[in-house]
Structures are given as C-alpha cells and as structure tokens.
Amino acid sequence: MITKIVSKNFDIPNSHKLEVALANGRYSSIDKLFSMTPDEVTAEVTKSGLRGKGGGGAACGPKWELMPKNDPRPAFLIVNGDESEPGTFKDRQIFQYDPHLLIEGIICTCYAINAHHAYIYIRGEYKFFIDRLNEAIKEAYEKKIIGDKIMDKYDFKLDITVHRGGGAYICGEKSALIESLEGKRGHPRLKPAGKECEWFFDNPATVNNVETIASVPNIVENGAEGYTKYGTTKSPGTMLFAISGPVKNPGVYEMAYGNKMIDFLNQIGGGMIDGKKLKAIIPGGSSCPILTADEVQKAVLDYESMWDIGSTLGTGGMIVIDEDTSMVDVAKNLIEFYHHESCGQCTPCREGTGWIDKILNKILKGEGSSEDLNTILDVCNTMNGKTVCVFAPAVKDIISSIVKKFPHEFKTYFKN
Amino acid sequence: MNTFEYTPENEIKFQEYGTKYPKIDSVMLPALWLVQEQIGWISPEAMIYVAEKLGKTPIQVYEVATFYTMFNLKPIGKHHIELCKTLSCMLCGSQKIKDYIKQTIGIEAGQTSEDGLFHLSEVECLGACSGAPMFALNGVYHEKLTTQKVDELITECKK
Numbered sequence A: 001m002i003t004k005i006v007s008k009n010f011d012i013p014n015s016h017k018l019e020v021a022l023a024n025g026r027y028s029s030i031d032k033l034f035s036m037t038p039d040e041v042t043a044e045v046t047k048s049g050l051r052g053k054g055g056g057g058a059a060c061g062p063k064w065e066l067m068p069k070n071d072p073r074p075a076f077l078i079v080n081g082d083e084s085e086p087g088t089f090k091d092r093q094i095f096q097y098d099p100h101l102l103i104e105g106i107i108c109t110c111y112a113i114n115a116h117h118a119y120i121y122i123r124g125e126y127k128f129f130i131d132r133l134n135e136a137i138k139e140a141y142e143k144k145i146i147g148d149k150i151m152d153k154y155d156f157k158l159d160i161t162v163h164r165g166g167g168a169y170i171c172g173e174k175s176a177l178i179e180s181l182e183g184k185r186g187h188p189r190l191k192p193a194g195k196e197c198e199w200f201f202d203n204p205a206t207v208n209n210v211e212t213i214a215s216v217p218n219i220v221e222n223g224a225e226g227y228t229k230y231g232t233t234k235s236p237g238t239m240l241f242a243i244s245g246p247v248k249n250p251g252v253y254e255m256a257y258g259n260k261m262i263d264f265l266n267q268i269g270g271g272m273i274d275g276k277k278l279k280a281i282i283p284g285g286s287s288c289p290i291l292t293a294d295e296v297q298k299a300v301l302d303y304e305s306m307w308d309i310g311s312t313l314g315t316g317g318m319i320v321i322d323e324d325t326s327m328v329d330v331a332k333n334l335i336e337f338y339h340h341e342s343c344g345q346c347t348p349c350r351e352g353t354g355w356i357d358k359i360l361n362k363i364l365k366g367e368g369s370s371e372d373l374n375t376i377l378d379v380c381n382t383m384n385g386k387t388v389c390v391f392a393p394a395v396k397d398i399i400s401s402i403v404k405k406f407p408h409e410f411k412t413y414f415k416n
Numbered sequence B: 001m002n003t004f005e006y007t008p009e010n011e012i013k014f015q016e017y018g019t020k021y022p023k024i025d026s027v028m029l030p031a032l033w034l035v036q037e038q039i040g041w042i043s044p045e046a047m048i049y050v051a052e053k054l055g056k057t058p059i060q061v062y063e064v065a066t067f068y069t070m071f072n073l074k075p076i077g078k079h080h081i082e083l084c085k086t087l088s089c090m091l092c093g094s095q096k097i098k099d100y101i102k103q104t105i106g107i108e109a110g111q112t113s114e115d116g117l118f119h120l121s122e123v124e125c126l127g128a129c130s131g132a133p134m135f136a137l138n139g140v141y142h143e144k145l146t147t148q149k150v151d152e153l154i155t156e157c158k159k
Helices: A018-023 A029-034 A038-048 A060-065 A089-095 A099-113 A127-142 A176-180 A210-228 A260-270 A292-299 A303-308 A327-341 A347-364 A370-384 A391-403 A407-411 B008-018 B025-037 B044-054 B058-067 B086-093 B094-105 B147-158
Strands: A073-081 A117-120 A159-164 A198-200 A203-209 A240-246 A251-256 A278-282 A316-321 B079-084 B118-123 B135-137 B140-143
Touching: A018 A099, A018 A127, A029 A099, A029 A210, A038 A060, A038 A099, A038 A210, A060 A099, A060 A203, A060 A316, A073 A099, A073 A176, A073 A198, A073 A210, A089 A099, A089 A127, A099 A117, A099 A127, A099 A203, A099 A210, A099 A251, A117 A176, A127 A159, A127 B140, A159 A391, A159 B025, A176 A198, A176 A203, A203 A210, A203 B079, A251 A260, A251 A303, A260 A278, A260 A292, A260 A316, A278 A292, A327 A347, A327 A391, A327 B086, A347 A370, A347 A391, A370 A391, A370 A407, A370 B058, A391 A407, A407 B086, B025 B058, B044 B058, B044 B135, B079 B094, B086 B094, B094 B118, B094 B147
Parallel strands: A073 A117, A073 A203, A117 A159, A240 A316, B079 B118
Antiparallel strands: A198 A203, A240 A251, A278 A316, B079 B135, B135 B140
C-alpha cells in the first residue's frame, strides 16, 4: 500500500543534511527545470493533476496560472507550513527528514511563477523543525544552490525566508496567513468575486502547502505521467496520510490515493490497541464530518470518494476513536479547540463556538435535554456559510455530524 | 521612561529581519519573538519599544501580541510545560499526565509553581499526534509520555 515519492528519503540516516540529500537525488530536477520555460513547468503541473495537500484539495497548476503576467510588481511564493489541524502532523516530517526536497520544490515553483523570494510560514510551536529547516537553507546558500543564482549556474535569483508564527490556528487559512506575514492579527480576508491570485502587500502571491511544494520536483523530473500513474483519475498521485488515536502504529505513511480506509487502519495502522472495537474515524484533521464504523468500511481515501459518502479527505490526518470513548467528550474537546482558535472577526463563529461549548458543558453536567441538541444544530446552521472564511463551516461539519450520527450518546446524559 | 531595549546581538538580528521583507511591517512577529527570547515575556515597555522600531503605534503591537497565544503577556516560570489537550492526546491519556503534574508539582493549567520553577499551559494540538500524549518542555517536544518519563524530565529541570 505504501508508495514513496515525497517520503522516499525519510528513512535514510542524516537525510536532512545537504551531502546526503544530494547523494540521494535531491536537486536532480533542477537541470530539467531550466531546460523548460516557466509556462511549460506550470502546464506540466496542471497536467499532473497535483492537488493542494493542505486540506482543500484545489488544483495546484491552475492556481499558479492565476499569477498575472508581465506585472511590474515583484511576485512571491508563500509556503504554508502552519500545520495546526488536529490530527495532522505530516509537514513536520518534511521539515525534519527532507528539508532539501522542500527547497527543491520551492526552486521549481518560484521559477514557474517567476517569484524571487519565498516565505515559509511555520507554526511557532515547531521550533525544532524551524531550526532544522533554517540549517538546510543556510547550507543551500553556502553551496550556492540558492541565492544570486540557482546551483551556481542558472541565472535566477532566489531568496528563502522562514517566518515563525505565534500559535494561531487560523493562520493556516491562506489569507489570514498573509495578514500575519504582513505583521497583523491573523484575520482572514474577504474572498474576491472572481478567481485571482493572493496579494502580499499588494504584490501578486501564491500560497501552497508544504507537501504540495514537496511534490513538485518529482513532477518536473518525471513528467506528469510519472505522477498520474499513481492514485485515481481525479485524485492522482500520493499523499502523506496520518493516523493517530488508540491504534498500534500511529504515524505518517505515504500512499497513492484510492486505498480503502479500513485497510489503512488495519494493515498500516496495525488495527486498534487491545483489540478494542472501532467506533468512529474523523478522516482528515478534525474539520471533516465524522464517519461511523460502518461508514469507515466503505470509505476510500481520495477526494471524490470521500465527498460521495458525505465527508472530506481534508489533510489526510485520521483520528481513530474506540468503543470506550464518549462522543460527547469528543465533541466537547473539539469545540473547546474551535472556541479557543476562532479569530473573533465574525460574530456567528466567535459567539457560536462559545455557545455550543456552553451547551455541551450543560449536557455533560446532566442538565441537558433533547431541545439542546436542536439548539446545537441551529447554531451550526447559523455558523455555516455566513462568515468570512471556512472555519465556521468546518465547525458545523464536525459538530453537527457527531450530534446527528451519535444522538443516543448525548441522550444518556439527559436526566429526563 | 522605557526600560526595555534589545541586547546588541538581538539588535543585529532585528536589523537582519528588516532586510528580508518588502515592508518593515512584516518584522512584527520576529521582533516580538526576539523580545520573548530575551526576557521570557512581552512586557508593555517592550511593546512600546517594538512599536517605535517598526513605526507603529503601541496599540498596533498590543493587538498583535494579544492575538497570538504563544506570546506570554506576563512573566512565567523558568520551565514552561505546554501540555497538548486536543483530541488525539485526549484519547491517549493526556488527562493522566495533567493529573500527575498536579500531583507532583502542584500546579494546574495557567499556574506557576511557588518556587517559580515551572509553569503549566494547556495548549491546543501541537502536531505530534502519533506521539500522544505529549508536551513541549521549553519548546522541546516530548512524546509518548508516561508518568515515569514526566518524573525524569522534572528531576532534570530541578538540577
């Protein structure tokens, strides 16, 4: 089931050091890159069907095509390494075990979108990984892989700067991330009416997830066909899937899209600890509708299949829940997270998360009633689609799915 | 009178950050990180200092410093324990670790021990879910925690 493209070098000792990275194929796409025009690189990535790995799954190539041509302003690449979605811990593997793959991907992407400065925004808690990446960038500058020229021979100037966040989940939302990079609070921006690129101090910018960027060198080197031979027609390639919770082998594993979730759980994740029964899985970080054990049997790990069963693939970070866990506790834990992380800009989200938190508190104290479940669903409805960003709809997705799929568990707390 | 200023080393780092962005505004978070690395928290004096350096008003620095949870707005204990409380850690026993910290050090989330040695924060997902339960101790991740492991780390800090 395992297919290693991005994680190919993860198990090699000292894979983060430039010497080892070079001996194991890093920067081998660069010669081919500069034999192509930037538009050809973008076209190849579009053809590969590469999709954003940060949760949304938007097509990567078409995103690059939104960058304006012949614009006098400088263009920027912003790499989203804010990774804060509960259950998600994949980008840190790239920082830790193959930072040079990320740098190589940044070179490819910057060439394609004609950006000469890339910022990697990393969550503040990832201090170790930030240091690791900065060491790799320093090595790359010293060996003239980046800087005034690429690989000391290609006439393309490129600087890379790591920017440390301050512990705000919302900064994983791309426009909040840019606000933060501009030195402000991480408040998401209103979406434009039509499709356009992002704007960093009014300069054109593209925001891509770390894993997405790390997938680009393979596409440049082996062509779109080298990528589309894995996965499904609509979800081509591979993804770093993660599994956590009470399973025998929690961790991050790269697989092609299209594998069955239950096989991933049992064959790769090692199955449940202590022979416990599976109750549910939250598929891709906590912001996806929950799947019951029966639904898990049917679930297939690609974007379209997950939509078909009423959930989403998200970041591919699965949280496994066993039979002994109360779903009310799960809902309470997650609403505390969302209440804490709501940026406070939009009233439905700021107030809604707190309101649901209070109701769940009441239910846990044994003071709840069926009416409270209706109120939770009502609040979810008020939050959905009425805010600037998708944070509130995500809260609605996870909370209302727990309430609707496990109402009996809430009812055991009701006195009447 | 403002009583905060960067050490010469941090002043050099601050100046370097200034060369890396299209506008000085972007240096806000790096500048605050330098403050916290220097004195352990973001004092009001330091906010005024950063505001002057960035050409901002103090309230603009204040609104950023208070938005990001990693910035300490008051002094905390010498060793900062950030215990992850989110779902994967909860499912794997973070409550047990929290109880054990209370039992051994005598502090709850948000408290500093009387000797000023430890401060406990309960934080949201630290992205170490395969190592649940976990905490960061002075920024360093410690995963798959057991009470024994916690004991060892606490003893190490007390040395």
